[in-house]
Amino acid sequence: MAGLRERGLAWLYTRPEARAWALLAPGGFWLLAFFLVPILIMLVYSFMPRGIYGGVEPGFTLEHYRRFFDPLYLEILQRTFAWSMACTLICLLLGYPVAYVIVRSGRWRTLLLFLVVLPFWTSFLVRTFAMIFLMRDTGLINNWMMKLGVIDEPMTLLYTPFAVMAGLVYGFLPFMILPIYASLEKLDHSLLEAAEVLGARPGARFRRVTLPLSMPGVVAGCLLVFIPALGSFLTADLLGGAKQVMIGNLVQNQFSSARNWPFGSAASFIVMALVLAAVMLYLRVKDRSPSGQPLG
Amino acid sequence: MDNVSFDIYRGEFFSILGPSGCGKTTTLRLLAGFEEPDEDGGQVKLLGQTVNKKRPYERQVAMVFQNYALFPHLSVERNVAFGLEQRKAPKAEIAEKVRRALEMVRLRPEVFSRRMPGQISGGQRQRVALARALVLEPAILLLDEPLGAIDLKLRKEMQLELKALNKQLGTTFVYVTHDQEEALTMSDRIAVMDNARVAQLGTPAEIYENPRTAFVAKFIGESNFFDGTAEPPAPSGARGQDGGTRPGEAPATRQVRMAEGRTFRVPEHSSLQEGKAVRIAVRPEWMDVTRPDAVPPGENALVGTIRDIIYLGETMHVIVTVPGSGDITVAVRNEGQLIKPLAWKRGEAAAVAWLPEDCQILEDE
Amino acid sequence: MSSRIPRWLILVAGAVYFFLHLPVLVLVVFSFNDSKFSVDWQGFTWQWYQRLLERPDILQGLKASLIVGLGATIISAILGTLLALALGRQRFRGRRAWEGFLYVPIVTPEIVVGISLLLLFALLKFPLGLATITVAHVAFCISFVVIVVLARIQGMDENLEEAAMILGADEITTFWKITVPQLWPGILSGALLAFTMSFDDFVITSFVSGPGSSTLPIVVYGMVRKNVEPSINAISTIILLVTAILIYLADRLARGK
Numbered sequence: 001m002a003g004l005r006e007r008g009l010a011w012l013y014t015r016p017e018a019r020a021w022a023l024l025a026p027g028g029f030w031l032l033a034f035f036l037v038p039i040l041i042m043l044v045y046s047f048m049p050r051g052i053y054g055g056v057e058p059g060f061t062l063e064h065y066r067r068f069f070d071p072l073y074l075e076i077l078q079r080t081f082a083w084s085m086a087c088t089l090i091c092l093l094l095g096y097p098v099a100y101v102i103v104r105s106g107r108w109r110t111l112l113l114f115l116v117v118l119p120f121w122t123s124f125l126v127r128t129f130a131m132i133f134l135m136r137d138t139g140l141i142n143n144w145m146m147k148l149g150v151i152d153e154p155m156t157l158l159y160t161p162f163a164v165m166a167g168l169v170y171g172f173l174p175f176m177i178l179p180i181y182a183s184l185e186k187l188d189h190s191l192l193e194a195a196e197v198l199g200a201r202p203g204a205r206f207r208r209v210t211l212p213l214s215m216p217g218v219v220a221g222c223l224l225v226f227i228p229a230l231g232s233f234l235t236a237d238l239l240g241g242a243k244q245v246m247i248g249n250l251v252q253n254q255f256s257s258a259r260n261w262p263f264g265s266a267a268s269f270i271v272m273a274l275v276l277a278a279v280m281l282y283l284r285v286k287d288r289s290p291s292g293q294p295l296g
Numbered sequence: 297m298d299n300v301s302f303d304i305y306r307g308e309f310f311s312i313l314g315p316s317g318c319g320k321t322t323t324l325r326l327l328a329g330f331e332e333p334d335e336d337g338g339q340v341k342l343l344g345q346t347v348n349k350k351r352p353y354e355r356q357v358a359m360v361f362q363n364y365a366l367f368p369h370l371s372v373e374r375n376v377a378f379g380l381e382q383r384k385a386p387k388a389e390i391a392e393k394v395r396r397a398l399e400m401v402r403l404r405p406e407v408f409s410r411r412m413p414g415q416i417s418g419g420q421r422q423r424v425a426l427a428r429a430l431v432l433e434p435a436i437l438l439l440d441e442p443l444g445a446i447d448l449k450l451r452k453e454m455q456l457e458l459k460a461l462n463k464q465l466g467t468t469f470v471y472v473t474h475d476q477e478e479a480l481t482m483s484d485r486i487a488v489m490d491n492a493r494v495a496q497l498g499t500p501a502e503i504y505e506n507p508r509t510a511f512v513a514k515f516i517g518e519s520n521f522f523d524g525t526a527e528p529p530a531p532s533g534a535r536g537q538d539g540g541t542r543p544g545e546a547p548a549t550r551q552v553r554m555a556e557g558r559t560f561r562v563p564e565h566s567s568l569q570e571g572k573a574v575r576i577a578v579r580p581e582w583m584d585v586t587r588p589d590a591v592p593p594g595e596n597a598l599v600g601t602i603r604d605i606i607y608l609g610e611t612m613h614v615i616v617t618v619p620g621s622g623d624i625t626v627a628v629r630n631e632g633q634l635i636k637p638l639a640w641k642r643g644e645a646a647a648v649a650w651l652p653e654d655c656q657i658l659e660d661e
Numbered sequence: 662m663s664s665r666i667p668r669w670l671i672l673v674a675g676a677v678y679f680f681l682h683l684p685v686l687v688l689v690v691f692s693f694n695d696s697k698f699s700v701d702w703q704g705f706t707w708q709w710y711q712r713l714l715e716r717p718d719i720l721q722g723l724k725a726s727l728i729v730g731l732g733a734t735i736i737s738a739i740l741g742t743l744l745a746l747a748l749g750r751q752r753f754r755g756r757r758a759w760e761g762f763l764y765v766p767i768v769t770p771e772i773v774v775g776i777s778l779l780l781l782f783a784l785l786k787f788p789l790g791l792a793t794i795t796v797a798h799v800a801f802c803i804s805f806v807v808i809v810v811l812a813r814i815q816g817m818d819e820n821l822e823e824a825a826m827i828l829g830a831d832e833i834t835t836f837w838k839i840t841v842p843q844l845w846p847g848i849l850s851g852a853l854l855a856f857t858m859s860f861d862d863f864v865i866t867s868f869v870s871g872p873g874s875s876t877l878p879i880v881v882y883g884m885v886r887k888n889v890e891p892s893i894n895a896i897s898t899i900i901l902l903v904t905a906i907l908i909y910l911a912d913r914l915a916r917g918k
Contacts, residue, residue, distance in 0.1 A: 005831075005833065006831075009351075009831055009832055009833065012832070013351065013832070017753050017754075019751055020747050020751035020752075020753035020756075021747075021753070023743045023744065023746050023747035023751065024743070024744060024747045024759065026739075026740050026743055027740035027741060027743055027744035027803055027807075028744070028759075030740055030799060030800065030803065031762070031763075031766070031800065031803060034778065034781070034796055034797070034799070034800040035765075035766055035769075035774070035777075035800045035801075037781065038774075038777035038778050038780060038781040039769075039773065039777045041777065041780050041781055041784060042773070042776065042777040042780055045780060055783075094673075094677050094680075095677070097670050097673045097674050097677070098673075098674045098677045098678070100666075100670065100674075101666060101670060101671060101674035102674075104666050112678075114909075114912075115678065115681075115682070116681070117908070117912070118905060118908065119681055119682070119685070121857060121904060121908045122685075122861070122900075122901050122904045122905065122908075123860075123861035123863075123878065123897075123900050123901070123904060124861070124863070125861070125863045125878050125881060125882060125885075126685075126688075126861075126881070126897040126900050126901055127684065127685060129688070129881070129885050129893065129897060130684035130685050130687065130688040130897070131684055132885065133684070133687060133688055133691070133894070134683075134684050134687060138698070138700060139700060140687055140691075140700050143700040143701070170680070170681070170684065173677070173680075173681060174681070202667075227768055227770075228770065230770070231769075231770020231771065231772055231773065232770075233770075233771070233772050233864055234863065234864060238885065248770065248772045251772050251773075251776065252772065255776055255779065255868065261780070264776060265776070265780070268772060268773050268776055268777070269773075271770055271772065271773060272769065272770070272773050275768055275769065275770060276768075279768055328823075328827055329826075329827075330823055330826075351826070351831065352823070352826040352827045353826045353827065353828075353829045353830055353831050355827075357827065358827065358828075359823075359824070359827045361820045361823070361824060362820075363818065363820060365818060365820035365821050365823070365824035366824075367821060367824070367825075367839060368821075368843070369842045369843065378825070378828050378830075379828035379829050382828060382829035382830050382834070383829060428828070432828070432829075
């Protein structure tokens with residue numbers, strides 16, 4: 001028994017590659033088998049003709065991808081893109097001030113930070129439902145507006161683009177705040193003091209020192225919002241109803257009522273491609289950071 | 297590593313000294329077993345045996361790490377006991393040995409045994425690391441810049457303690473440091489390393505007083521450098537410039553001519569061939585500043601201008617600019633500037649003088 | 662540093678915080694409202710929570726979520742830790758590629774992960790149920806465990822393992838006596854994170870669950886779609902509470918030791 005252990009160790013010691021691969025194998029296998037391979041299957045399916053019951057038949061076709069040039073589907077793509085961009089922008093405008101305040105908040109910092117991290121981790125489903133609770137016709141907002149006499153009839157808040165946008169921003173705002181906070185936190189205060197001594201007023205100090213140096217966090221935050229927004233499904237599903245369709249909903253549809261798996265696969269692959277493109281862009285921009293701070 | 301080969305004697309305090317990146321830590325790690333020589337890279341021998349293929353836990357060495365590497369999740373006593381537990385020593389024996397080890401490094405067991413590494417100071421952690429290594433009664437103890445993070449006064453104390461432990465226990469200490477003063481204070485012998493090779497190996501006196509290369513002369517203490525070309529040897533029996541000494545009594549010297557024609561004399565040496573470039577080092581404390589016309593007979597002298605006088609407390613440094621040789625630093629004992637000030641002023645003409653036998657002829661690197 | 666934050670900035674930040682937390686606060690408050698349909702406050706009651714206990718679908722869903730959660734957590738904790746050890750301590754060709762690959766599951770939209778797994782199981786004719794859900798959860802939780810444990814490994818003093826070895830412990834002993842205790846808070850933190858994500862997951866689960874294997878989020882989704890009684894608020898509040906506690910613990914562990 002002792003001999004076996006020593007021999008085993010000696011063997012492992014002389015082969016560093018074997019050691020590494022022994023550790024990588026279990027997790028690596030799982031990811032390969034249950035993440036990579038399924039996506040490859042999805043890719044292959046997207047090129048196969050649709051079968052009778054919604055599955056696939058042997059063959060090769062570009063039909064499913066071609067359908068995306070139909071105005072109907074093109075519109076969905078455009079809408080998804082536009083909404084994701086809009087959401088990112090709004091999150092940036094709302095999130096930056098929050099990050100800034102947290103950094104300067106002294107004793108309150110831990111608490112404020114925790115209050116941002118918490119929504120970050122709680123169930124997306126629950127939070128989306130909370131929005132429904134507020135916005136529906138019999139919901140809280142309408143109720144109070146009517147009580148206050150601001151309106152006579154309930155406003156249609158739910159199932160509108162506004163609802164989806166609100167839901168997206170509400171869902172992804174913490175993803176923007178945290179990277180910007182991380183970036184601002186690393187900011188060297190003596191730089192600001194140096195600028196002040198050189199005659200720069202608060203606005204100029206922000207514009208010329210703080211903002212550029214927080215760019216890595218801004219870029220990371222934008223990406224962390226844009227990417228999941230592109231692929232989002234639940235928000236548009238619960239808050240948007242049948243009219244507000246994002247590409248995620250289109251995909252889901254093909255696997256439930258529409259029963260067109262290959263088309264769904266194609267749509268899904270397009271989402272994946274968009275996301276990867278965004279990541280590639282980020283990696284490219286990352287290396288050209290002017291501030292010297294590592295991005296992300 | 298380039299061509300490192302040396303022997304360490306049993307029981308001695310052996311230091312490996314050099315600047316960052318010179319390979320000293322790598323050498324230590326080779327001894328410990330964390331690094332291995334390449335196929336034809338040579339051998340590591342401990343206590344006479346070749347241990348190239350042996351893992352660190354198979355070797356009979358102990359080690360103290362630069363940042364102590366105490367196990368944070370174990371108490372002081374469990375830390376010190378770790379090696380003994382690995383050897384499956386009986387519990388009672390372990391407890392006793394741990395107690396003694398802690399006393400040896402002057403940490404009261406009653407107070408410190410139960411504490412966690414996070415609860416004690418840096419200096420105390422250092423001692424625990426030492427105790428952990430020494431409790432195993434190793435033949436060889438490796439120390440990787442153990443005093444680096446400790447403040448000056450405590451460091452000096454610990455240097456003396458380590459030296460005392462070395463003598464008391466008879467354990468061979470192999471000590472890595474970049475602090476030359478530390479090495480000179482503590483070591484029986486020093487290996488000065490530069491760029492993955494050993495520049496010089498010797499006792500502190502040998503290293504300090506007879507540096508062999510310009511690197512060693514510069515790294516240890518301060519040196520002034522002079523360059524020239526060797527002249528033909530004086531005919532036997534002839535007298536030197538000094539005159540007044542009988543041939544056979546004065547050590548033979550050779551004249552070296554500098555670029556602008558001035559000369560100085562160095563001790564005769566077999567490597568000195570006519571026309572060969574010679575570089576010497578002279579330590580500031582072996583030189584003196586004199587009036588240009590008052591150089592003691594027999595000494596080398598070069599005239600220059602006084603550039604600066606620096607007050608260092610124990611000594612005064614007189615910086616003299618000598619044409620062709622740059623700024624020469626001369627260290628003069630400070631006999632009290634308030635009662636017996638130096639006669640020199642900036643801008644004055646002065647000569648730097650030194651005895652020929654104080655020239656250190658440097659090897660090419 | 663004396664922070665003189667402009668008044669307007671504080672107001673904006675305050676408004677955003679309000680926006681971030683109001684919906685959930687409202688949700689929680691109204692889970693105690695003694696009225697089935699009205700959004701006016703009618704009094705305090707525990708009835709909606711009691712109702713939950715009477716609903717078999719909720720209890721079943723909770724049971725399913727716990728089973729899946731526990732299974733997925735243990736598996737992804739083990740696999741993730743092994744991966745982190747490989748990436749953090751070993752030198753091998755393709756390490757960069759692996760690091761990159763590990764981030765892909767995090768960026769990939771849940772929709773894509775969900776349907777691709779559905780396709781896999783359909784192809785293999787493997788019945789959808791708790792097993793398939795667990796497999797799916799492990800697939801996306803591994804990366805998170807790796808990130809947390811890897812951070813811990815990189816923050817760990819390498820000398821500790823060397824110190825153990827020179828004191829006579831071989832690689833295996835060093836691993837169990839020194840490395841694992843050091844990593845343990847990180848592993849625990851990663852495990853808690855994995856459990857939280859598994860517990861809360863809806864999208865991926867919805868694709869790979871079968872008729873009898875609805876987890877809690879799936880049940881809640883059904884409730885949101887169909888009937889709108891305050892029981893939804895109640896179960897939502899419970900989910901939030903559980904998540905908050907788990908995240909707090911995970912955070913303390915990752916930071917603390």
